[in-house]
Amino acid sequence: MLSSPHVTEKATGLSEKNKYVFKVFKPATKPEIAKAVGSLYKVEVIDVKIINIPKKKRRSGRRLEGWRKGYKKAIVRIKEGQSIEVLPR
Structure with missing residues (x-):
């Protein structure tokens, strides 16, 4: 379901609010994305918002x-106190 982390200046700012942005495949649904992020990163997902970016x-x-191809991205909010290491430092 997850294609890749969407790393931009805005997405980095959202990570301070426990929100992380991922590019996802077009047919992915909110419950599928929440389950994939939860199992992959071992975090508790609270909310998923989806944005379709047009071509x-x-x-x-x-x-x-x-x-230029369009894509779908998901903003995933996780439980307070947990974090996701999107890019290793």
């Missing part, structure tokens, strides 16, 4: 046009 048109040069 966007991109251009290279004057004529060559294409599409």
